[in-house]
Structure formats: structure tokens, C-alpha cells
Amino acid sequence: MTDEATAFVPGHITGFFSAHPDENPEIAGSRGAGVALSHGVRVTVRRVDGNAVSNNHVATDDTRENTADDRPDEATLNGDTISMPPVDTVRRSLGVPNAEVKAETPLPLGSGFGVSGAMALGTAYAANAVFDAEHSENELVTVAHRAEVEAGTGLGDVVAQARGGLPIRLEPGAPGHGTMDGVPECPRVEYLTFGEVSTAEVLSGDTTTLTAAGERALSDLRERPTADRFLSLSRQFAREADLTTDRVESVIADVRAAGGDASMAMLGETVFAFGTALSDAGYDPEVCDVHPAGSSLVVE
Secondary structure (H helix, E strand, O other), X not given: OOOEEEEEEEEEEEEEEEEEOOOOOOOOEEEEEEEEEEEEEEXXXXXXXXXXXXXXXXXXXXXXXXXXXXXXXXXXXXXXXXXXXXXXXXXXXXXXXXXXXXXXXXXXXXXXXXXXXXXXXXXXXXXXXXXXXOOOHHHHHHHHHHHHHHHOOOOOHXXXXXXXXXXXXXXXXXXXXEEEEEEOOOOEEEEEEXXXXXXXXXXXXXXXXXXXXXXXXXXXXXXXXXXXXHHHHHHHHHHHOOOOOHHHHHHHHHHHHOOOOOEEOEOEEEEEEEOOHHHHOOOOOEEEEEOOOOOEEOOO
């Protein structure tokens, strides 16, 4: 048993997706494809006085209410206190509602990088270590996935972040329900961020058109699973789903005029590209790599 543990979870950009809601949040999720980033989230969980794991079993819907306290849904992100319901749900599900959670990341919140999912998954991994909860990886991913779905902050980031690389979500849901594959490439990644898009607002609306576009993109990618094809399909999806903004369209047009390709991150006003496409178009993007491995504890 230790007083503190840290987990690293890669950021995740979704290129395209189809929404598959279900009354059971473990079955609910999305199909689609994305990119796990070396720019990620470090989540540190620390034991506080009077906090001990109640048992080694994940809390059910009935027991989750009994383990909750009056504490707000808070954690810290880059030193600032924020409300993060998925993190609070993970803490309560693991029986450690008062565990202190601190996260650090270079990625902006709400801009299509899966930060909320990363914080939920990182909390699960680190809390499991701090409190000797003895859960398997699939169990921890399921807890975090469920928390994200219940909060309405994501449908597929958690399972993709657990896998790493260029993950393809063939079937929706947590481990045991969802099925994963991937594009076997690790290109350099460039991105520009302009602002936020409300994931909850998009997911709570009519997703019929979006889902149809995502299903077409997934079918096409499975026929030719390459990084270039993924990027092209992502760009087509963003337009077919009517999600692009004027600023995003302008940057994509500049990149294509310079001989490259780019797309929009789902869901955020963020443009991403591979190689040097954004730089070649005259922009000064953030640069990182594909993170080939999934989430893990950090060994200091």
C-alpha cells in the first residue's frame, strides 16, 4: 500500500464516430477511429486521512448512493479546482470518495482531446494502486467508461486511451462488450486549438446524420486501414455531420492548398494533421507523436 500513485493516460482525438446509446452504460458507446497522443494527462491520486477502500468490489448503482458524501464533484487540473463528475463517479465506484485527485496536462479541456476520459481512467488506475483494490485493467477501464457515459462527456475516449496507437472501435462499449482494432502506424501529429465544443450538447441531440456518416467512414477505413485514409475520412465525416466551424474550414482549406490534409477533432474546435501538414501551410501548431501504448501507472 502506498500513499500516492500516478497514472499517465494519452490524450485522444476522435476522427469520426457513430453514437450507440444504451440504458446500460457499459454497453453504450461509439464506433469509430482516433489517435492516441503522447501529449496526455498525468493523474495523481493521494490518500487522505480517514479514507480507506470499503471493499474490493466495484460499487453498483445501489451502493454508489450510499458511498457518496456531501463533497462536490471536484478535482484539480493544472492547479485549478474544477468540477469533474466522471472522476467523482470513479472514486465512489471504487469506494474511495474522498481520495485526492490532481491532474496535469498540456491539453485544453473541452477541445476534443479526451481530457475528462483521461482523468477518469487515470483516477481508476492510480486509486487502484493506492488502495490495493486489486481490480484488473478491464475492470478499471469499465469503471471509467461507465463514468464518462453517465456524465455525458464521452462515448469512446476511455477504451481508445486504454489501447493507444491509432485505435479503431469496431463495436461500442466497455471491455467485454466493445471490440477494438487499430491502424498499424505512428505518424507525427500536429494540432491547432481554437475553442470548445460541448460534447454533452452534441450527444444529447439528434445524432442520426452523424451516426450514418460515422458508419460509412468506419466501413471505408476497414477496407483500407491507413493513417492517410483515416485522416481523409475524418475530414469527410466532419463535413457530412455538419460539425466544422468557419475557422476549422479555413485552416483545412489552407492545408489542402499546401498539398496536405487535415481534419477536425471530435468534439472540439481543433484541427489536427499528420507529418508537417499544418507547418507547411504556414501555421505554428503544437507537435506530438502517436502514443503507441495505452494508459499505465507511472514508475518514478
